[in-house]
Amino acid sequence: MFVFESAMATLRKYADFQGRASRHEFWCFFAFVILANAVAGLVGMLFGMGPMLSGLVGLFLVIPQIAVAVRRLHDVGKSGRELVVPCVILAVMPVAFAFRGILPQIVALGLLGVGLLAFANLLTLFLKKGTNVPNRYGKAPAAFSFAR
Secondary structure, X not given: OHHHHHHHHHHOOOOOOOOOOOHHHHHHHHHHHHHHHHHHHHHHHHOOOOOHXXXXXXXXXXXXXXHHHHHHHHHOOOOHHHHHHHHHHHHHHHHHHHOOOHHHHHHHHHHHHHHHHHHXXXXXXXXXXXXXXXXXXXXXXXXXXXXX
């Protein structure tokens, strides 16, 4: 149940790109997004809606995912601009693989390699422990506490 409480706290900051997010907040929200998409996909299959419901859930959650990722990067002292290259590569990838021929496929595979490196860099930043002291993006995120 803690993942859902954490995800709801993150959803309250739907499009807040300011401040910092702890590793715990980021990964709990990441788990919530995966669970929400899986449940939406299952419900969509049961009611004959196909992938439409899962797509709507994914579309609804894309802004909070980007916002929490930017805040997570802020926690390790990096700018949210670190997300630009992987997102552009992810958007261009289907177009790159649509071209036929040996040269376009080599270029597409090179783009795939650069994309994998960019995502590996992001993963290391997301796994990195944030600083306990204030940085230029704000004070250190407080641990989640749902005790009242």
